[in-house]
Amino acid sequence: MPGHDIIVIGTSAGGLKALGAIVGTLPTSIDAVVFIVQHLAADKPSILPKILADVSSLPASHPSDGEPIQKGRIYVAPPDHHLLVNLGSMRVVRGPQENRFRPAIDALFRSAARAYGSRVVGVVLTGYLDDGTVGLQAVKKRGGVAIVQDPKEAEYPSMATSALRYVKVDHCLPLAEIPDLLVQLSKQPAAQEETYPMTEEIEVESQIAEQQMNTQEFLKNVEAIGTRTTYTCPECNGSIWQIGKSEPVRFRCHIGHSFTANVFLSEQTQNIETALWSAVRAMEEKVTFSRQMSERMKNYNLESAAAKYEDHAKSLDAEVSLIRGIILKGFATKRTIAEAEEE
Template structure:
């Protein structure tokens, strides 16, 4: 196998395996590129089974890579479960398979793969976002564009889960939006085009972020080179967050290496708030029940005082319950009427 002239990096989530099967069936064994794939699946998934499934539908050589594997053209590399897949430039470009910090709560993360590919291959990188939920891959496409590469997104109307393609289209100047049945021919055409003679410089901040992702734990000194501190907390480790200085997308990092888009951070904060409110509601109901039991055993003024406290507690419970019902939680229908 020869060294690839291009890297095609693909990110997908919900509905991803059927989409990948349809796409890789269109790619020829003579493809001059290596294909690197991040598919979100459970940490205990059988990666070899997924590779075998793809191999049955494509002439590409399909592999579950190991750390240090040399990149080869005509080969598909599927990120192993619970491991980041990263590309690294060298005398012979190769792969890193690491258990570094999650990005947007994902490992493997499309953003991490896309960034490393953009730094290693520059304008010879083609980023592809397929069907999936949420927004992994959006920042990654921006990284690729900043390094002169090409951004391709599955037509949201063609995607089983359009959230990932739609988010990418809202935030990145995408080059091509196509349905799956046209994507194979497009990728082959892109990888066979001659490249511009002038090599585009790789932004220093992306080099720094790629270096951070290569290690299991980063440092405060590294992150302060590319970001500034903000009064927010990392939802994964509890450390301080830093707002990344460059790029159109609002993004955040902590010094240990976790990374988030603003959307991912907002979603995480909403989830944490919801969980906290459910705990508060449960504790308030327990307090009301205790006060009711105390009042039932009391007499005279003390009993009247307890009844007043119970009525006040019921008001607080009902306000909190109404908030959860109207927008606080996905399980709001399970809340019982606390007046019962």
């Protein structure tokens, strides 16, 4: 019977050091394969596989779409692409962003849980916000093992803290203890797959990540796992469904963009801020134009008209100051939310 030989690791800020500490001590004899998602800049090439290969005895690479899976290797999601796991092979696709990220940890974890069930070990490391939590829930639903880095030692504890809050985690450990545990788990027989059957939610969302459905199929399936809301997607302005009723609260749009509640709120706040700055710009242009018109009226000795334009400019100036105050207050609120996430 296979062991827990499908290891999926997710990290974000502070992840390079954490990944090095784990893969750097994995033996070449480990009977498992490692898949890694670290949040990366979409517009820059990644040298993460080279860095990991330099510190590890296992070869590391960015896989290509459809590449067969080989044990004893490390596969790293390339920039701006989701890394997804199928039986025996991998998909590398530019599906919809999840929690503002592509590659996304949740997408990798969910696909592995779908393909390999109880053989999967999910590991959430240092990082901001909560990508990885929903994916780790999928791993647990399919009988896999959930490991979280001890947030007390994580450089950025938000991801680990979120996973501990919403997932029944099997092991919460410092980095130094994770590699030995992974080796042990790879040798332990996994539970029978039929003990943890596939859920409709995991199946549908995995298909969404791979973009395997047409519009009608998507609408039918997302209606089956979610409830339509009155919100719109902050990415594409499409319709939004709330997925399930469990925590953390999360949403998907008709394109497939996915958000947990924290990220959804953050995106809404950013969009409001952008709209307010656009309003400030338009109003300041109107102030400048009104004062220009006032000067023109003065040149024609039309003092009454000049005064009206000047009064209009002053009124707009006051309104601009109010909007600027709202924006600055919003900045303070965002800092408070970020601080709360780290607690």
